[in-house]
Amino acid sequence: GAELLKQERDNSNIPVERLSEFLFTRETLDRQDQILKILIADKVFDKSQNYFDGRLERFKTALARQKRLSQLSKKHKWTADEYQMASELISEPGPYGLHVSMFLITLRDQGTPEQHRLFLEKAEKYEYIGCYAQTELGHGSNVRGLETTATWNSDDKTFTIHSPHLTASKWWIGSLGRTANHAVVMAQLIIDGKAYGPHPFVVQIRDLHTHEALENIYVGDIGPKFGTMDNGYLLLNHVKIPHVNMLAKFSSVDPKTNKYVKPASASLVYGTLTWVRSTIVLQSGGVLARGVTIATRYAAVRRQFQDRDAKEWETGENQVLNYTMVQIRLLPLLAATYALHFTGRGMMALYQENQKKMAADAGKLASTSRGPSPEELFPSTDLLADLHATSCGLKALASTTAAEGLEVCRRACGGHGYSSFSGIGSWYADYLPTTTWEGDNYMLTQQVARYLLKSARAVLKGTASDNDTSRIFKSFLSRRDMGAAFDVLGQDEDIVAAFAWRTSFLTFEALKHRDEEKGSWNSLLVDFWRLSTAHSQYLIVKNFWEALQTERVATELGEETAALMRKLFRLYALHTLEREASEFFSSSAVTVRQIQLARTKTVMKLLEEIRPHAVRLVDAWNFPDWQLDSSLGRYDGKVYEDLFRRASELNPLNALTIDPYPDSGILIKKNEIETFRSKL
Amino acid sequence: GAELLKQERDNSNIPVERLSEFLFTRETLDRQDQILKILIADKVFDKSQNYFDGRLERFKTALARQKRLSQLSKKHKWTADEYQMASELISEPGPYGLHVSMFLITLRDQGTPEQHRLFLEKAEKYEYIGCYAQTELGHGSNVRGLETTATWNSDDKTFTIHSPHLTASKWWIGSLGRTANHAVVMAQLIIDGKAYGPHPFVVQIRDLHTHEALENIYVGDIGPKFGTMDNGYLLLNHVKIPHVNMLAKFSSVDPKTNKYVKPASASLVYGTLTWVRSTIVLQSGGVLARGVTIATRYAAVRRQFQDRDAKEWETGENQVLNYTMVQIRLLPLLAATYALHFTGRGMMALYQENQKKMAADAGKLASTSRGPSPEELFPSTDLLADLHATSCGLKALASTTAAEGLEVCRRACGGHGYSSFSGIGSWYADYLPTTTWEGDNYMLTQQVARYLLKSARAVLKGTASDNDTSRIFKSFLSRRDMGAAFDVLGQDEDIVAAFAWRTSFLTFEALKHRDEEKGSWNSLLVDFWRLSTAHSQYLIVKNFWEALQTERVATELGEETAALMRKLFRLYALHTLEREASEFFSSSAVTVRQIQLARTKTVMKLLEEIRPHAVRLVDAWNFPDWQLDSSLGRYDGKVYEDLFRRASELNPLNALTIDPYPDSGILIKKNEIETFRSKL
Ligand SMILES: Cc1cc2nc3c(=O)[nH]c(=O)nc-3n(C[C@H](O)[C@H](O)[C@H](O)COP(=O)(O)OP(=O)(O)OC[C@H]3O[C@@H](n4cnc5c(N)ncnc54)[C@H](O)[C@@H]3O)c2cc1C
Ligand SMILES: Cc1cc2nc3c(=O)[nH]c(=O)nc-3n(C[C@H](O)[C@H](O)[C@H](O)COP(=O)(O)OP(=O)(O)OC[C@H]3O[C@@H](n4cnc5c(N)ncnc54)[C@H](O)[C@@H]3O)c2cc1C
CATH class of the missing domain: 1.20.140.10 (Butyryl-CoA Dehydrogenase, subunit A, domain 3)
Structure with missing residues (x-):
């Protein structure tokens, strides 16, 4: 393969580097190089077992990686763009995914300055780890049809968040399955028996210390699926939250008059x-x-x-x-x-x-x-x-x-x-x-x-x-x-x-x-x-x-x-x-x-x-091999060698010797997987 | 969901059963019912953990199931069609897959009566478990380009099977990874320095007792992938096999004259x-x-x-x-x-x-x-x-x-x-x-x-x-x-x-x-x-x-x-x-x-x-729920209940409590997965 790719590159005179710069700018490319070096140097980001791991192992590894990534980000003072760049190089959905994106964005865009102090600051420090809980078992596209309610209690100035039916269970919520301790919950705001449509509420769902679900909260992982990591369900049984937990930048409830305050402009x-x-x-x-x-x-x-149509002399x-x-x-x-x-x-x-x-x-x-x-x-x-x-x-x-x-x-x-x-x-x-x-x-x-x-x-x-x-x-x-x-x-x-x-x-x-x-x-x-x-x-x-x-x-x-x-x-x-x-x-x-x-x-x-x-x-797209993690797509073209190496040297299944005969009750004759793993 | 599907069925008067019979015949439908009952009654075919299991678990379970299936097949004297029916109901690729299909078929169609006695009879009894090894790392579509050689030794009337390069490694071979002890190997027949194109040879690859690879044979699983089970690679280093191991119904080598005997008709x-x-x-x-x-x-x-466009009164x-x-x-x-x-x-x-x-x-x-x-x-x-x-x-x-x-x-x-x-x-x-x-x-x-x-x-x-x-x-x-x-x-x-x-x-x-x-x-x-x-x-x-x-x-x-x-x-x-x-x-x-x-x-x-x-x-396609194994496709329409049950009751990940904070070195606070599994 190596000679063939060399030939390919020799037969064209497209200036690859200039094209890459045109697409991404020199600065971005350099930044990516630096970040790549940092990641590769770190054992936790080693990708060699990625394709072999089952769901549980993948989850654990991804969690470890996300922790390390956020430490690195702090240490190197990465901007959001740089953090994003690192995530793209690692290329796997992680349990902080929705915390970093939708949870922070929603708090930022829809919270008041007071709410920024209360929630956003803690969230940025990962004291609150959150998710964005909109979709329910019964409703996704039709957001207005959501069934979770947030009822305003004028007596004690609180909201009661409640899931009235099974179909009201929040579902698919990224980062919620095992990781989040907070959620932005979209719920139908109800004041005095009247519904005002879905609004965002900040709800604590797990204990900050034990990480167990709080009382009246039923939360868990929704099971295996295509894509993303750690998607969860959430049912709330009459959970009370204070007035300040309704994200109030656009609309709010006036605690004095108990009246709904409309959003300034829908276009925002x-x-x-x-x-x-x-x-x-x-x-x-x-x-x-x-x-x-x-x-x-x-x-x-x-x-x-x-x-x-090859000519005879061609081989x-x-x-x-x-x-x-x-x-x-x-x-x-x-x-x-x-x-x-x-x-x-x-x-x-x-x-x-x-x-x-x-x-x-x-x-x-x-x-x-x-x-x-x-x-x-x-x-x-x-x-x-x-x-x-x-x-x-x-x-x-x-x-x-x-x-x-x-x-x-x-x-x-x-x-x-x-x-x-x-x-x-x-x-x-x-x-x-x-x-x-x-x-x-x-x-x-x-x-x-x-x-x-x-x-x-x-x-x-x-x-x-x-x-x-x-x-x-x-x-x-x-x-x-x-x-x-x-x-x-x-x-x-x-x-x-x-x-x-x-x-x-x-x-x-x-x-x-x-x-x-x-x-x-x-x-x-x-x-x-x-x-x-x-x-x-x-x-x-x-x-x-x-x-x-x-x-x-x-x-x-x-x-x-x-x-x-x-x-x-x-x-x-x-x-x-x-x-x-x-x-x-x-x-x-x-x-x-x-x-x-x-x-x-x-x-x-x-x-x-x-x-x-x-x-x-x-080539001008400039993907490092480490990011592609592909035998077929290697820059150097060593396709077969790499397929073989992964199958034979990195593959735990080969440490298992089975008994193949139908009449024998034995399945595994010899299991050396642990020894194999420890040698990696 | 239940009422909606009932309504649907009430609103049409297509005779579902007659249509099913038209598609499949009454006998087939009845046979399927009987077989389904047998399978459901057997604990090993329980599907509830299928979607959760990782590669290793799936392999072990599939092996256990295939063993059981072949025992049942013997016990109930199932025909090939009935065995196939059972496999379709179980609906997962299994480690005997290619043994049952291509290995047996090739022995049957391309073997002489003598070879049937030598190989096919043992294969039908699962003493020989085999696979069909044609594709190589370097060649799939172009079968004529295969690199594995089978060289005729006129002195001792044997063939030497050999993989000259890495790209000659057999690859993708179903049932070979961990299970097979024999293979039909497609190799370039060479007599006296002249190549006659690819031909099928029966090669023993693992010890019938220890199930370890034989000398000069390098065999293993090729790693995770879409579809099928237990695909293997195979390299042979000058492995000698007797004359009778070349499947000889269509073409053969005459051991007396050392000449190639052509196939009677390509159309067969x-x-x-x-x-x-x-x-x-x-x-x-x-x-x-x-x-x-x-x-x-x-x-x-x-x-x-x-x-x-719904009218106002519609809800x-x-x-x-x-x-x-x-x-x-x-x-x-x-x-x-x-x-x-x-x-x-x-x-x-x-x-x-x-x-x-x-x-x-x-x-x-x-x-x-x-x-x-x-x-x-x-x-x-x-x-x-x-x-x-x-x-x-x-x-x-x-x-x-x-x-x-x-x-x-x-x-x-x-x-x-x-x-x-x-x-x-x-x-x-x-x-x-x-x-x-x-x-x-x-x-x-x-x-x-x-x-x-x-x-x-x-x-x-x-x-x-x-x-x-x-x-x-x-x-x-x-x-x-x-x-x-x-x-x-x-x-x-x-x-x-x-x-x-x-x-x-x-x-x-x-x-x-x-x-x-x-x-x-x-x-x-x-x-x-x-x-x-x-x-x-x-x-x-x-x-x-x-x-x-x-x-x-x-x-x-x-x-x-x-x-x-x-x-x-x-x-x-x-x-x-x-x-x-x-x-x-x-x-x-x-x-x-x-x-x-x-x-x-x-x-x-x-x-x-x-x-x-x-x-x-x-409905007329007549898939039993057990076969579909789908929350969304249940006959009774209880979609949400089933999604929820699987996510909450059958899902091992929920028995894991993690530590979510980036600065903490602890990943898992509490792992109750084993307890959870034992209760299933
Ligand atoms: C991996 C993953 C991660 C997710 N993460 C999150 C998350 O973190 N937080 C969150 O809140 N949500 C999340 N979601 C939920 C996601 O936003 C919804 O699944 C999505 O909005 C689609 O909605 P639905 O599932 O209700 O589809 P439905 O609306 O039920 O659609 C079903 C089908 O009906 C069709 N359909 C529906 N209505 C109409 C119509 N009026 N006209 C024509 N066709 C129609 C659709 O095209 C579709 O084919 C996630 C989903 C996935 C798959
Ligand atoms: C899950 C799985 C199980 C398998 N099980 C077995 C097994 O048990 N035993 C076994 O022997 N094999 C097995 N195979 C191998 C399978 O038969 C080959 O992968 C298949 O024949 C395709 O060949 P290839 O991979 O060489 O593709 P290639 O021929 O390399 O094709 C690569 C690409 O080039 C294109 N291409 C190639 N030649 C031409 C041409 N002349 N003109 C135009 N386009 C062209 C193709 O369309 C394709 O897009 C298995 C494969 C898979 C994926």
Whole structure:
């Protein structure tokens, strides 16, 4: 394998390091190197038994690692980003996962200064270790349907938190199973018999000293599953908490009047959700890139069959990466990793920009009484609505692309892809829930469609504000009768325009079904899902294209590499177009002839042109071997040696000699596993 | 949950039992009941800790179960089918897996009577426990590239089996890791320095008494992975075996002359492969049906959100099965389960028929000298070529459909789909390798394309024999210029014809690329894959349709149920057509208008019509709860109670109290797992 990868690297002159810097910046890469060194030096982070350990062992090891990580973080004064970087290098879900993310974020974003002192400070010091308990056995997507209640007791100024039925049991709550001593519990606020919807409450659930569940609290681990660590259930039997435990930044109960105090602006809550989803989009490129890196390197090392048209004098087998059937599976995904990365970057930039505008608007907002639709009052909240819809659609498409792409990569590795040592399987399993949490991907498409319909109505009425969505709708309406005539095979910007056209077409079709034909919402869900997917594909294509228009690209990467980036853009876009062909031509965005040419000529040509650079293009993602933990994806190509070493030297099962005969009652003749383990 | 499923069953009058009988026959169902009772009564088959156990525990339990199973099989004198039935009810890969299948089959099919006495008889008594060792670290798909050698020693009439490099190590071999004491080793036969390709040799690898590896044999488990049990590696260092250990039914070495004796007919080897693949097709329907059963029942129990267009007086949440976005994911798969079942049945019938013809031809065959292409001499071998191609294409499509469909089912369950208790995840993981073994699904498509191209050439030359493939090609050629004009939305047989048309169109396109334009084989692989998929979809549609044409359907099921079956047929076919739209209209098999109508009207209408019968249609698959082992898929709908019971009562992790604080060196404060286990 080593020579093959060397050859691959020699046959392309893509400047890998410059490309990595372009993607991540020099500082980030250096920081990662330093952190990696610290982690590798520490015995507790040794990964050699990871794939062998069972659930219990994995839990214990993960706990030990998380403890050590937080000690290291303190010692080296890591920022949140650096802590995150270390976690990504370790690459396993850990029992502090939800404490570090959702528990701290919720306390910070939804707590008052007093609550920060009371809860957040202790949480940052890991005196309180918490989780975010929203989902119940009976309700996940439908948050308004939650059954846990928080009843206000006006006499002693407390809340009683209660789980009225089995289905009200909190479920799936990360870090809750064995670890957390506190929870942010989302519960229906009830004042004087009236329900005000779900609100967040801080509830202590385990004793700070004994770590046993407190009275009237029934808490535990929900059992084995795909992904994450330490998910728990929680039932509360009339548990009383003080007034200050309701997180009160947005809404609260006035203890004097016993009245509900409404939130200042719903769009502020939007903000956190948008941020979380944008982060998922940004990460999706890297998530997929791990699988693509492993599969591409392996496909360059794996040789199987002679080429069928090989000349007689040719000997030796073909690298499977040379087969077009392997290329068509891997290279569009390689292109997708870049597309998603640039899209995530674009989203984050928009988000930051908007946060600034919001801050500027905040003064004005405070001085007006809150109207029914703040969207029409301030550009920033209007932009936020667009951004929110964008983040929903892209979260769904990006996480689906990454998850399904990982499985394509794994399968492209043939038999060896099934081995845990491929490093793809467990990574896939850990990532997979991302398609369901933070909004089930199918559910999110309804929000996107709702926004697009609303925008389309506004455009028709002439009340739409100026943003990208309304612009593409207007342009579509002005040319709808003439037709499109985009040169998708010749002009890159025409590809973007064709994707915009298809979104617009589908939006106005859906609008017709809903507003004119009065189709029920339910009957249109499938159309909405198609629409949202189409729109999100447009956004990715557009973001990728825009990223390549900047000066930086040619100056930092050189013209040759910039040209290759444009080929990746075309491959991503045209491969998508070809897969969704029927929507493209039924909207007349392109002709049948163009699709046939794209399929049989252009895409195949792009595969051929990108192929020689494939290994360098994945190298640029810069995953250390330690992070990938993959026999197939090793940088040095020593695939077989590593598979063999792990199977024979690291594998405890081989220390077991069994009795194989059915009539013998003995199962194990000789068990030397403990001796084996102690020698590792 | 219980009331909801009762309601579902009350709202449909599909005769579930009659439908089950139609699918499986009364005898099979009764047999299954009896066997189920025997298994449930036996403590060793208790499944309650299955999802919790780690790799080692699972291995030990599986070994104990396999021993017990073979004892029961002896005691009750089970046939191979009954043993298989019991295995399916237990539903876990076991360490005897490959012994029972490939080891015995290979000895039987490829051994001489003498070898049957020497090896097969002992193997049937489990004195020899074996495996089938073909794949190596470096070669899987390309069997001719195997590196293990079997060198003939003319002096002492033995073979020396040897692994010359690390990549020659046998790898992935089921039942070899810890269990087998014998292996059928595929090795390159070498006589007098000349290589004759891979042949099967029986090699003893472990001591029959101590069960330790024999001298010069390095054997072990390859480590954790998706699916199957006890996969091993094997390196042989110049191991000598007697002449009789080369399985010699087809080819052999003459010990007197030291000459190679050629196989009588290559098509006989074809036979076993075709049978194995047909079995995979037949099983795929049931494999997928497990996931569909679980997801459909759960979607009928799960309620989430009110319908968006609900009237004010309506209360209560909607069953998620009522959402069209859930229906479009599940109901076409429900239709696919039936489609695959009937297709598998059709394949098996053809196979049996052909076996009879082969037997009849055998006499004739023996009397002629073997020509270069026996296909042209005997109808049965010609039919076999067709059947072989069919089995390749259908194996690929059916196993891909089942595997990917299971994941769709799992995801349709939302968050709870991630729990091991859903019963879909582990079933999926165990099944998944079917897409790679017995011919990697992508590789198989090349064989199908090769056959179709060959048939098309024969049709053009006028030398084609009369079979279904040549008939559809001829019919296509005769009408190609006129166009198709199929009434796919009105006439069921026109749907079949449209699928045939698309296959034919793609075949002649591919032929043009290959023969006229001289496209390289490699440049056409993607087209071949599309072609094979198209052809296999045609075969499924045709088989499903034909199955519904028989008298039996209406008489045994009643007209109403027969009509529902035809709706399932249309749903499967039109949903496929709509997903592959661009191929259908670019071949002019249908118009763009028809596709739009299929998509927006016909398919949506079918979903609505099939929806009320969904639960009964999955009930007819007749999976006992014990087999499904799923909280979400319980027949009685008690989903939440069961999830909770497993998480709280059966879950060992909850007997562990940890110390959660990062600065404390203690991990576990209290470990009561053993006490917990002992109480189970
Ligand atoms: C590994 C993991 C970790 C998690 N961690 C946490 C955590 O720390 N804290 C927490 O609070 N939660 C957590 N969750 C829960 C998660 O947020 C929910 O599972 C998720 O929101 C999906 O909700 P659900 O399970 O209720 O799905 P459901 O809403 O029940 O969905 C079931 C199915 O119905 C469909 N469906 C539902 N409603 C509609 C509709 N109106 N129209 C069309 N289709 C519909 C869905 O698409 C889906 O296919 C976690 C989940 C997982 C899997
Ligand atoms: C769980 C499991 C159990 C198994 N059990 C056994 C067993 O008991 N005994 C045994 O002998 N084997 C066993 N196998 C091995 C199995 O049969 C092989 O893995 C399978 O044949 C695939 O071969 P491969 O791994 O060499 O894939 P490869 O051929 O290396 O394929 C790698 C990739 O290259 C592609 N590719 C390869 N050649 C071409 C080409 N010419 N054109 C286009 N694309 C190409 C493939 O599609 C694939 O994507 C098992 C495998 C698994 C996963």
